[in-house]
Amino acid sequence: MIELLLQTGLNALFAAAYLSLVAVGLVLIFGVMGVINFAHGELFMLGAYVVVALYTNLQMPFFLVVAIGLIFVGLVGIVMEMTMFHPLRDNPLGGLVASIGFLMVIQALIILGFGVRMEHVPPVTQDVIVISEKVRLPVQRLFVILSALVCLSALWLFLKRTKFGWALRASAQDPEAAMLQGISTRTVSIIALFIGAALAGVAGSVAAPVISISPVIGHSVIVSAFIVIIVGGIGSLEGAVLASATYAFIHTVITTFVDGVIADIVGLSLMLMVLIIKPTGMFGTQDRV
Amino acid sequence: MSKPQPLILLSFLLLAVVLIVLPHGLSYSQREILVFLTINILVVSSYRLLTLTGEWSLGHIVMMGVGAYGSALYTKELGVPVPISMILGALTAGIIAWGLSFPLFRMKGFYFLIGSFAAGEIIRLLWKRFRDPFGGPKGIKRIDPFPDIDFGFVRIDFFDPVNYYYFALIIVILCLVILWRIEKSMIGLTFHAVHWQDKLAESTGVNVRAYRTLALVISATFAGLAGTLLAHYIGTVNPNVFDIEQMVFVLTWAIVGGTTTIYGPIIGCIILTALNEIVLREIGLEQGRPLVYGLILIASVLFMPKGLEDVVKKVIELMKQHVFRGRIKDV
Structure with a gap:
C-alpha cells in the first residue's frame, strides 16, 4: 500500500513537473498581456513535434533537440505577440478568439505535416531507478522533473535578480507606472511571450518520449493548466507551481484508485470550488506575477 | 418615413421566398x-x-x-x-x-x-x-x-x-x-x-x-x-x-458576427458555416479546413473588431443615403 502510494507520488511528481512549466508560462503571459492564451496547449504539442521531427526522424541528439524546441516554440510565441496579442492589446476577448484561431492553424499544420496518428518517440535511455520492488522511476521521467526544476529556478532568478525581470514584474503590476519609469512595455511583452511559450515548448519536448503524442494533446493540457492557474490564483507564479503539484497528486491518485473521468470531475469541481469561495485562488494575492 | 416601409416588406418577402426555395437547390448532404x-x-x-x-x-x-x-x-x-x-x-x-x-x-x-x-x-x-x-x-x-x-x-x-x-x-x-x-x-x-x-x-x-x-x-x-x-x-x-470545440464554434460565430444587433450572430453563424462546410469542402481542402478557418478567425478579429454586423450597418447606411439622394433629385 505504501509502495503503491509512493509510486503514485512519483508519477504525480512527473505530471506536476511538465504541468507547472505549462501553467507558469500561461500565468506569465496573462500577467503581462492580460490575455488568456488558449493556444498554450498547442505550444506544448509543438514542442513534442519538434522532437518527433528532429530526434525520431533525423536522429539528432536529444538534448540539442530539446534546446531547439525551447527556442523554436519561444519564437512562435513572439510571432503570436506580434501578429495577434499586440494589435489586440485593448481587446482581451479578441485576443482570446485570435488565440483560438491560432490553435486551429497550428493543429491543422501539424496534421498536414505528420498526420493524425499517434507518434511514438523512443526513449533516450531505458534505465530505471529502482527504489524498491514496486517503486520505480524511469530515468526519462527524471529528465522531465529535473528540467522543470532547472527552468523554473532559472525563471525565478531571472525575475527576481535581473533588470529585465524587475521590468517584467513592474509592467505586470502597473503598465503605466512602468512606462513612466522608462520601461519599454513592448519589449517586456515580447520577452514574456518568448519565455511563456518556450516553457510550454520545453515541457512538450522533454516529455515527448514518455507521453503519447498526437495533434490533439494540447486540449487536455490546456484544461489541466486552466484548473491549475485558477486554483493557484491567476497571476501568481508560485501559486501555479504549488497548485500544479497539488492537482497532479490528486488527479494521479484518483486515476490510480478510481478512474480517469472521476479524476477530471474532481479536478474541475476543485476549480469551481476555488472560484466560488476565493476567486483570487488558494495562493493568490492582488498582484499579478 | 412611410416611404421605405414597402422596401422593408419587400425584402422580408424576398427573404421568405429564399428560405423556402433554398433547400431545393442543394444536395442531400x-x-x-x-x-x-x-x-x-x-x-x-x-x-x-x-x-x-x-x-x-x-x-x-x-x-x-x-x-x-x-x-x-x-x-x-x-x-x-x-x-x-x-x-x-x-x-x-x-x-x-x-x-x-x-x-x-x-x-x-x-x-x-x-x-x-x-x-x-x-x-x-x-x-x-x-x-x-x-x-x-x-x-x-x-x-x-x-x-x-x-x-x-x-x-x-x-x-x-x-x-x-x-x-x-x-x-x-x-x-x-x-x-x-x-x-x-x-x-x-x-x-x-x-x-x-x-x-x-x-x-x-x-x-x-x-x-x-x-x-x-x-x-x-x-x-x-x-x-x-x-x-x-x-x-x-x-x-x-x-464539447468545448463545439462551444468554440458558437463563441466565434457570435464574435465574428458581432453581438450588438440581433442579426450579427446569425450572419456570423451563416457565413462561417457556409465557408467551413461548403466553400472549403468544395475546393477540396478537407484537412486544411481548420487552417483556413483559423486564419479567417484571426483576420476577422484583427481587421473587423466590430464584427460583420458593422459591415452590414454601413451598407444599409450607404443604401439609405443613396435612396435619400435619389428622392431629392426627383423633387
Whole structure:
C-alpha cells in the first residue's frame, strides 16, 4: 500500500513537473498581456513535434533537440505577440478568439505535416531507478522533473535578480507606472511571450518520449493548466507551481484508485470550488506575477 | 418615413421566398447542413441574450446538451411523446441553468467564463461516466424521431431533411421573435443596464443578480430547445457533440458576427458555416479546413473588431443615403 502510494507520488511528481512549466508560462503571459492564451496547449504539442521531427526522424541528439524546441516554440510565441496579442492589446476577448484561431492553424499544420496518428518517440535511455520492488522511476521521467526544476529556478532568478525581470514584474503590476519609469512595455511583452511559450515548448519536448503524442494533446493540457492557474490564483507564479503539484497528486491518485473521468470531475469541481469561495485562488494575492 | 416601409416588406418577402426555395437547390448532404445551420442559429441567438448582460459563458453548448439528453431520456425512459418531451427538455435546461446560477454568479467576467466552462464540463463528464441512464461515451442511440404528421391527403415525413428543415425553421423563427420581443421589452432594456451600468442600475433598485439569472435561464432554455431539435433529428446524442470545440464554434460565430444587433450572430453563424462546410469542402481542402478557418478567425478579429454586423450597418447606411439622394433629385 505504501509502495503503491509512493509510486503514485512519483508519477504525480512527473505530471506536476511538465504541468507547472505549462501553467507558469500561461500565468506569465496573462500577467503581462492580460490575455488568456488558449493556444498554450498547442505550444506544448509543438514542442513534442519538434522532437518527433528532429530526434525520431533525423536522429539528432536529444538534448540539442530539446534546446531547439525551447527556442523554436519561444519564437512562435513572439510571432503570436506580434501578429495577434499586440494589435489586440485593448481587446482581451479578441485576443482570446485570435488565440483560438491560432490553435486551429497550428493543429491543422501539424496534421498536414505528420498526420493524425499517434507518434511514438523512443526513449533516450531505458534505465530505471529502482527504489524498491514496486517503486520505480524511469530515468526519462527524471529528465522531465529535473528540467522543470532547472527552468523554473532559472525563471525565478531571472525575475527576481535581473533588470529585465524587475521590468517584467513592474509592467505586470502597473503598465503605466512602468512606462513612466522608462520601461519599454513592448519589449517586456515580447520577452514574456518568448519565455511563456518556450516553457510550454520545453515541457512538450522533454516529455515527448514518455507521453503519447498526437495533434490533439494540447486540449487536455490546456484544461489541466486552466484548473491549475485558477486554483493557484491567476497571476501568481508560485501559486501555479504549488497548485500544479497539488492537482497532479490528486488527479494521479484518483486515476490510480478510481478512474480517469472521476479524476477530471474532481479536478474541475476543485476549480469551481476555488472560484466560488476565493476567486483570487488558494495562493493568490492582488498582484499579478 | 412611410416611404421605405414597402422596401422593408419587400425584402422580408424576398427573404421568405429564399428560405423556402433554398433547400431545393442543394444536395442531400448540404440539406443536412442546412438543418444543423438552422438549429445553430437558435443556439447562437440564445447565446447572444446572455451576452447582453455582459457575461460570456463557455457552458452554453452543454445547456443545449441538457435539452437533448433530457428530451431523449423522457421519450426513452418515461415514454413521453416527442413534442412534449422537447418542451420538457428545454425546461430542464432552464432549471439546470437556474441551479448553476447560484455558484456561477458569484463570479464575473473572466472568472465567470472559466467557471461556466468548469460547470459545463462537469455535466458533460457525468454523461460520459454514467452509463445508466446517460449511455456513457457512446451516448444515447435510437432516439425516437419527430412523429410523422398525417393529414390524410398529405403525409409529412420528418426523416426527410427538407421537411425537418421547414419544421426547425418555423420553430427557430418563432423563438427569434420571442427573443427579439424580450430584448425590446423592459427586461431587455434592464439587461443592457446591467451590462453597462450595473452599479447605477443597482442603486436605482434593480436586482442585478436576478436579471443576470433571468438572462442565463432564458438563454439556456432556448439552447435546450435547440438541443432537442438536434436530438430528434440525428437520433443519437453523445458527450462529444457538446464539447468545448463545439462551444468554440458558437463563441466565434457570435464574435465574428458581432453581438450588438440581433442579426450579427446569425450572419456570423451563416457565413462561417457556409465557408467551413461548403466553400472549403468544395475546393477540396478537407484537412486544411481548420487552417483556413483559423486564419479567417484571426483576420476577422484583427481587421473587423466590430464584427460583420458593422459591415452590414454601413451598407444599409450607404443604401439609405443613396435612396435619400435619389428622392431629392426627383423633387
